[in-house]
Amino acid sequence: GTILRTLVDTASFIIICLSAEGEIQEFNPAAEQLLSRRRDAVLGKNYFQLFEPDLSTREMATALERMMIEEPKEKFVTRVETAGGPVSIEWSARHMLDDSGTSSGLVAIGQKVIAL
Numbered sequence: 001g002t003i004l005r006t007l008v009d010t011a012s013f014i015i016i017c018l019s020a021e022g023e024i025q026e027f028n029p030a031a032e033q034l035l036s037r038r039r040d041a042v043l044g045k046n047y048f049q050l051f052e053p054d055l056s057t058r059e060m061a062t063a064l065e066r067m068m069i070e071e072p073k074e075k076f077v078t079r080v081e082t083a084g085g086p087v088s089i090e091w092s093a094r095h096m097l098d099d100s101g102t103s104s105g106l107v108a109i110g111q112k113v114i115a116l
Helices: 002-010 029-035 047-051 059-069
Strands: 014-019 026-028 076-082 085-097 103-112
Touching: 014 029, 029 076, 029 085, 047 059, 047 076, 059 103
Parallel strands: none
Antiparallel strands: 014 026, 014 103, 076 085, 085 103
16 A cells, blocks of 8 residues: 555665565665665565675575574674675564465565664
8 A cells, every 4th residue: 555655665774575585575765775776676686696695595595494484583684785885784574474374475674784
């Protein structure tokens, strides 16, 4: 609906939704700004290949498998590659559940970690 779209589009935090295969399904304007990528250029692409390219294919598969089976940690930090260089992002994530209660992907909300 329009309320949800407005919320996602005006949030000052990164909001990304990933499919069970790691494909980007949602990428809000804050994500565009903080991660230096346009929404239309990343939708349908694999998150790990774009933003964590140092992971091997096996590490990506393991991360995806763990992500889909386990409830994500309350908060975790990853190093993300952007056009402006690597940045650390603190994430909170939750499973997106389908009508049967099965995880169909992940919604992640993040913010850039600023060193004090």
